[in-house]
Amino acid sequence: MGCAAARDPLPAHEKIGRYASVVPFYKALDSLRSGQATEPVTVLQIGDSHTANDSFSDQMRTLLQKDFQNAGRGFLQPGIPFRYYHPAQVTVSSTGWTPVSAFSKTAAGPWGISLVRQHADTPASMTITPDEAGGVGRGMVEFLSQPGGGQLVIEADDGGRTAVSTASSQDSDSMWLRMPTTADTHSVTVSAMGDGPVDILGWEVAKGSQAKPAPGILYSNLGITGSTIDILSRVDPRILSEEMRRLNPRLLIIAFGTNEGFNTSTNFDTYSARYEQIIQMLRNAAPMAGLVVVMPPDGVRQERLPPFTRSCERLAPTGKGFASPAALNTVRQAQIDVARRNHWMQWDWRQAMADTAHPDGRCTILVWGNRNPPVAAKDHVHLLKAGYQQTATSLYDDLMNGYKLWNSLKHKK
Template identity: 30%
Template sequence: MPRMPGPLTLLAALILSGCSPVSALDKPTQAPAVQKPAARVTDGEPNLPALQRKFQAANRAAISIVQLGDSHTAADLFTGELRARFQQDYGNGGIGFIAATPVPGTRYDQLRLSTAKGQWQLVSARNQQSAQFPLGGYLSLPQSANARVHLEPTPPTEQRYRVSALYQASSANRLLVSDGATQTVRALSPSNGNWRFSPTVSNVRLPMDLSLAGKQGLALGGFNLLAQQNTGVVFSTLGINGATFNVVDKWQPGWLDTLKALKPDLLIIAYGTNEAFDDDLDLSLYQSQLTDKLKALRSALPGTALLVVGAPDSYKNRKAATCAARQPRNLRPLIQVQKTVAQQQRTLYWSWQAYMGGDCSIERWQAQDLARPDFVHFNAAGYKQAADGLYEYLSGVIKTGR
């Protein structure tokens, strides 16, 4: 899948997401910016009642939402709008889990990361190899003692946070957290080759700096930023440009334990565009792999509601004569596989393509200045349009179960 070039504002075109119940929206609808299709649940996600209860008690206990996806997730525009809507209605529970250092082509809607040149090496599961990849697929290796990461809020906020670092250490080390008013040190004990979260630093503000005392035998996998008060919605986005769902196979065994530590009440699985662009995709194998991965997630997270997002509409050969010829060859059958597997595994499901208006609706979205000229990604307005539609659906599910 192509990656958007250009400045940070164009990185907005890199997102994959969506969420909603199994049996939502199968038939094409009208123009995307005008008519938003209704959705409904038939085969219920078994953890939906528990999720509803969590939202009813959002003012007493935090709700954790985690999304795994590709470039549609990595830009945090679609998910950024979802996060904003959830936090407006249910309270701000924090930023959630983020990469430990800046990742080219990836952004966070509420935060900007920066580092000094030469202090860190980034290794990405997108196109590199490592036996250490953590949950999320980004490995940050300090190249000097006292390597530092600066976190700047966008926009400024008075919120206070609880912060912890996901790390591996072969020997004892120290994490220093400074917000300009206070400095706190937390010991990082040897992790025996496993990923673990550091002891939490509480009651800190943004902007903040996080640094490591030493560099030998140490790796960071990310930071988790939770609101000081344990209420509201936390929405973590874990996206890799160009990824398929199989990217999780590159992550170190034990990544599910890290995911469990985030305590997700709702897990969104948002892949499909890159699979659809693979002309050699074995759809039977894809169905088997998707089934196995959902079963593994269900086993590891028995109390978590799962949502599978169908791939959005896109073009691969936009000058072709027919609608079918313009689409990626495997887009239609892949979306059907996603829906079928979601139904079989009783997960929630939302058809992004059907919300857009069905086959070749990407052309109308692009004509309405909602999609990028590549006919694959969306601009900020397009991601907001889709996120608003998804949020309206989810609000209905959360409130009524239908």
């Protein structure tokens, strides 16, 4: 009698459900928790203005670093990329640099994952100072090498200095330069000397030393106000590949959808395909990373034409004349379908705003804005700091529920 064939193991997504795409991150967390990690675990959150505002991401950063060690601030957009830029854990100043954003249709690349660069033709400087001592034990600066490029100088406040020419006979490409830091460094200044164009794509500060990085969590938020998922199609593939190799993220959090849902120009005939293709591009560039796709939070606008079929009036005391844009629901459904098809973890930001009176979270932006004190902004699209913190805690708790499930399954083997 022949032996019965061994039963094939269940696919990961059937064992652990919606958390299957996050398993690489859970493995990295396990390494930190066990004390075996010799390097930090990097999280990259990429998105629109909800990401550019560091309130949501900083709450995630705070919670992760509290439970899995603080390795420093991590990779940031360079200098001051936009007005009202207030990154957590560091202070940044800048003079003489001009921010150039991939959001501008007339701005030429190449672009990295920060989707912004700082340009200078004349003398310019930018300084980064971590709030915590030891927060810049090590660091890197990402810049463009380009024909006619000028001199770039990196100076630490305790005397370290590195200078390099950014000139190259080749087409523009990204290069990385170590910051000349020590355990006593408190701040680092990056300067262009004014002898040719200099372009900075990003910079990273972290704890530990160049030879021995501190283990723990690095959490980067890379957001461009007004952007859609399509902005990532402007990233140069060669630059992206090198960035992902160096940053080595273990979790990608992709959070777009608000602007697609409020824009009247979104092409929904091809949106699902573009959304899927761009996220696959990121996954291919960072094959060791887990993935969470985030659907947009609740948002409403005033209805100006009858029949007002989507009115929030029945759902919120202040909802008369306001409604969720129909396109926002189309975006949400497209993202849900893509995530399910690929077994990617999806997290519903609007659902995280739900309560018993609003079980699906629709029109809650009005309720949140009417609280005392309010936790949503008057534009009925963005949250205030407390609202971002509350919803970030919801995502964190969800991820940790998956981590507990993964651990329980791991110990059953």
